[in-house]
Amino acid sequence: MPNKLPAKLNTLQKTLLIIGIILLVTIILVLIQSINTGTPRVLPISDNVQVSGQLYACKLELTTRPESRIPASNNWDTTLKIGFYDTNNTLVDTITAPSDNFGKTTLDLCAAGYKYVGADYTLLIKGYSHLTRKFTNVRPFDYLENSLLFTNPNQYLLAGDTSVVEDDAVNALDVSTQTRQDIIYTNNNKNDLNQDGVVNALDYSITMRNYYKLGESL
Ligand SMILES: [Ca+2]
Numbered sequence: 001m002p003n004k005l006p007a008k009l010n011t012l013q014k015t016l017l018i019i020g021i022i023l024l025v026t027i028i029l030v031l032i033q034s035i036n037t038g039t040p041r042v043l044p045i046s047d048n049v050q051v052s053g054q055l056y057a058c059k060l061e062l063t064t065r066p067e068s069r070i071p072a073s074n075n076w077d078t079t080l081k082i083g084f085y086d087t088n089n090t091l092v093d094t095i096t097a098p099s100d101n102f103g104k105t106t107l108d109l110c111a112a113g114y115k116y117v118g119a120d121y122t123l124l125i126k127g128y129s130h131l132t133r134k135f136t137n138v139r140p141f142d143y144l145e146n147s148l149l150f151t152n153p154n155q156y157l158l159a160g161d162t163s164v165v166e167d168d169a170v171n172a173l174d175v176s177t178q179t180r181q182d183i184i185y186t187n188n189n190k191n192d193l194n195q196d197g198v199v200n201a202l203d204y205s206i207t208m209r210n211y212y213k214l215g216e217s218l
């Protein structure tokens with residue numbers, strides 16, 4: 001009997017100690033959670049959150065197709081002069097850039113310092129030895145990255161404007177240029193309209209087919 005009382009006290013002490021430890025750990029965990037996460041704020045239904053802004057394109061990819069190339073595919077490179085006109089037909093900018101064999105021209109408008117917003121534009125696009133084509137109601141700047149295809153047959157860039165006189169017309173000046181002794185039967189790039197590597201009758205026939213044609217304008 002004399003030994004039972006201390007034994008009971010020890011058991012009670014152990015129980016209290018365990019309870020104390022559990023309470024202490026619980027308190028510490030609650031404190032840590034409240035410090036780290038806090039209490040999330042739930043917006044009441046009456047809160048009205050609005051986000052607005054304008055997106056404009058940084059990267060614009062144009063695909064154009066010069067007519068009558070030999071071979072007909074993967075042979076569409078030229079140098080493009082692209083005029084951007086706003087809804088008032090006011091010239092915003094003119095950009096000159098090469099297109100690759102797939103007809104693609106990639107413009108980084110942000111790097112160039114341009115800040116266009118979403119709106120309709122008219123594009124006047126002229127190839128290296130081609131007449132100007134007009135593309136209306138174009139929205140090139142609605143997305144951060146945008147691609148425009150101008151490759152339908154009625155959108156082909158018409159060839160034959162090769163004279164140093166930049167008149168955006170196919171006429172006698174271009175014929176006389178194309179048949180010059182220092183150009184005919186050479187690989188002169190501007191007069192090799194079909195890009196088969198030589199200036200000859202095939203190119204001359206393209207010029208004659210477009211004779212008297214003019215580039216499109218606003
Ligand atoms: Ca011309």
Ligand SMILES: [Ca+2]
Pocket residue numbers: 191192193194195196197198199200202203
């Ligand atoms: Ca040729």
